[in-house]
Amino acid sequence: MRPYPGRVTETSIRTRFAPSPTGMFHVGGARSALFNWAIARQRPEGRMVLRIEDTDAARNKPEWTDGIIRALALLGINEDDPHFEGPYFQSDFAEKHRETALALYKDGRAYYCDCTREQVQERRDNPNLGYDGFCRDRGLTAGPGRALRFRIPDGGPTIVDDRIRGRVEFEHGAMEDFVVARADGSPLFVLANVVDDVEMRITHVVRGEEHLSNTPKQQLLWEALGHTPPVWAHLPVIVNEKRQKLSKRRDKVALESYLDEGYLPEAMVNYLMLLGWAPGGDREIMPWSEMAPLFALSDVNSSSAFFDEKKLRAFNGEYIRALPLAEFMSRCGPWLADDVAPWPAANYDDAVFRAIAPLAQSRIAVLSEIVPNVDFLFLDAPVEDDQSWNKAMKPGVGAEMLAAAIGRFADPGLVWEAEALKAALEEAGAGLGLKLGKAQAPVRVAVTGRTVGLPLFESLELLGRERVLARLRAAADRLAAQQSAE
RNA sequence: GCCCCCAUCGUCUAGUGGCCUAGGACGCCGCCCUUUCAAGGCGGUAACACGGGUUCGAACCCCGUUGGGGGUACCA
Numbered sequence: 001m002r003p004y005p006g007r008v009t010e011t012s013i014r015t016r017f018a019p020s021p022t023g024m025f026h027v028g029g030a031r032s033a034l035f036n037w038a039i040a041r042q043r044p045e046g047r048m049v050l051r052i053e054d055t056d057a058a059r060n061k062p063e064w065t066d067g068i069i070r071a072l073a074l075l076g077i078n079e080d081d082p083h084f085e086g087p088y089f090q091s092d093f094a095e096k097h098r099e100t101a102l103a104l105y106k107d108g109r110a111y112y113c114d115c116t117r118e119q120v121q122e123r124r125d126n127p128n129l130g131y132d133g134f135c136r137d138r139g140l141t142a143g144p145g146r147a148l149r150f151r152i153p154d155g156g157p158t159i160v161d162d163r164i165r166g167r168v169e170f171e172h173g174a175m176e177d178f179v180v181a182r183a184d185g186s187p188l189f190v191l192a193n194v195v196d197d198v199e200m201r202i203t204h205v206v207r208g209e210e211h212l213s214n215t216p217k218q219q220l221l222w223e224a225l226g227h228t229p230p231v232w233a234h235l236p237v238i239v240n241e242k243r244q245k246l247s248k249r250r251d252k253v254a255l256e257s258y259l260d261e262g263y264l265p266e267a268m269v270n271y272l273m274l275l276g277w278a279p280g281g282d283r284e285i286m287p288w289s290e291m292a293p294l295f296a297l298s299d300v301n302s303s304s305a306f307f308d309e310k311k312l313r314a315f316n317g318e319y320i321r322a323l324p325l326a327e328f329m330s331r332c333g334p335w336l337a338d339d340v341a342p343w344p345a346a347n348y349d350d351a352v353f354r355a356i357a358p359l360a361q362s363r364i365a366v367l368s369e370i371v372p373n374v375d376f377l378f379l380d381a382p383v384e385d386d387q388s389w390n391k392a393m394k395p396g397v398g399a400e401m402l403a404a405a406i407g408r409f410a411d412p413g414l415v416w417e418a419e420a421l422k423a424a425l426e427e428a429g430a431g432l433g434l435k436l437g438k439a440q441a442p443v444r445v446a447v448t449g450r451t452v453g454l455p456l457f458e459s460l461e462l463l464g465r466e467r468v469l470a471r472l473r474a475a476a477d478r479l480a481a482q483q484s485a486e
Numbered sequence: 487g488c489c490c491c492c493a494u495c496g497u498c499u500a501g502u503g504g505c506c507u508a509g510g511a512c513g514c515c516g517c518c519c520u521u522u523c524a525a526g527g528c529g530g531u532a533a534c535a536c537g538g539g540u541u542c543g544a545a546c547c548c549c550g551u552u553g554g555g556g557g558u559a560c561c562a
Binding site: 018019020022053055056058059113116117129130147148149165168169170171174175176178179180181182183184186188189190192193208209210211212213214216234236237239241243244245271274275276277278280281282283284285301302303304305306307308310311312313314315317321360361362363364365373392422425426429435436437438439440441443444450451452453454455456457 | 488489490491492493497498499500501509510511512513520521522523524525526554555556557558559560561562
């Protein structure tokens with residue numbers, strides 16, 4: 001456990017990222033973290049505090065916490081950088097939260113209330129407000145079944161000065177005396193969050209728009225505790241195609257699932273930074289190192305942003321193509337590993353992959369796509385794809401073309417090298433009145449199983465004469481059997 | 487219901503009263519290149535929600551309408 005940081009003397013910016021570990025790490029959370037991180041890094045003494053809000057024991061799991069820390073590290077946010085502070089765990093500060101709740105009561109800023117949920121419902125004289133303040137002046141002391149409520153000051157609005165949205169006014173008349181501590185004394189989010197922010201000397205609270213309505217309550221709490229509220233900034237929500245806030249239930253929101261598919265962390269960072277913000281200058285593909293210094297809260301948009309996986313894909317493709325070959329190969333590693341690849345481990349040959357990798361690099365947009373592009377090299381037999389087969393193996397032409405190709409390729413005088421193979425196939429096709437485009441199709445499907453793929457002749461060269469001929473013959477046999485059966 | 491936020495191409499955005507006959511990117515379409523598919527090159531499609539003001543002049547300022555969204559727990 002880590003104690004509160006204590007007296008922080010510097011006046012620099014201190015931001016925080018305070019996720020609750022109740023599920024897979026969310027792309028929206030990732031963006032918030034990135035924005036907070038960018039701000040903290042803009043000052044030599046700037047800090048971003050990572051605080052895990054784990055007070056909801058029933059919904060928290062340690063693996064979610066690990067997932068958050070791991071994901072942040074992948075995005076480049078970790079303790080290796082001096083701007084990082086934490087992680088802290090909110091549950092470690094429960095005592096302070098309880099003390100603060102009590103202090104609020106002693107100062108008369110909060111009072112005990114023994115109303116049940118039902119009673120609150122029944123008695124609401126104002127149908128538009130939840131709780132009517134029934135226990136405000138009943139002078140109740142702490143006791144079983146009594147929750148602690150914060151007394152909203154009479155009259156006047158609370159004005160939240162938001163860096164992104166400007167002045168937002170909340171009339172006190174429309175705010176209910178909200179609960180800060182449960183009947184068992186445990187504090188609620190709204191309080192714990194503020195207490196920690198105060199203790200950690202947070203200067204900028206940058207979070208999702210869904211927290212905007214909590215803000216007047218929290219600002220009142222900051223003031224009741226004798227502190228000047230931080231700079232508030234509420235980011236636009238990230239929405240799905242139906243313009244609803246991304247939800248764990250119905251949308252694909254886990255950062256990890258994108259990474260698992262082969263989205264590069266740096267592409268993800270780049271894309272996420274563009275949700276609600278733009279560096280300007282007609283540039284969008286920009287490394288974090290250039291973006292971070294340019295980021296400013298005042299430039300953040302206030303309207304919701306759609307998470308467009310198509311655009312993410314395009315970005316990812318750009319980043320993949322920009323990788324040096326060796327780097328590209330090692331990034332592909334996880335998808336070629338023995339335990340996940342579809343081919344027998346013994347068949348894999350790194351030298352073969354090295355030879356084919358440059359051809360694949362410009363053709364994939366997410367790393368997982370490397371597998372179907374190179375599998376024919378390592379599988380004992382090409383994959384069976386009926387659609388490809390039916391398209392390329394048209395009656396007559398298919399069989400003729402396969403036979404012609406076998407004839408040419410079997411010639412021992414043929415140098416087994418891409419250029420020569422191309423010429424040979426061109427001739428074979430010409431003999432049947434077929435241009436290369438048509439002529440290569442049956443061969444491609446016979447050898448790789450698919451109608452689309454990497455450049456064919458380089459592929460044939462790498463596969464080797466024996467295997468190519470075997471596959472061509474197998475396809476010819478299959479085609480013959482198929483046709484005699486009809 | 488109530489409180490609050492938002493509103494530029496399908497999408498992400500540039501734009502902060504004249505530089506806008508509104509720019510870029512993704513997507514989509516066409517052409518070129520080409521052994522398939524990509525990549526690359528070239529070109530195209532497409533937006534200031536609506537109505538009032540303010541102003542010599544509004545995408546930019548104000549008001550309203552409409553439409554979206556968020557919040558409304560003794561969850562975080």
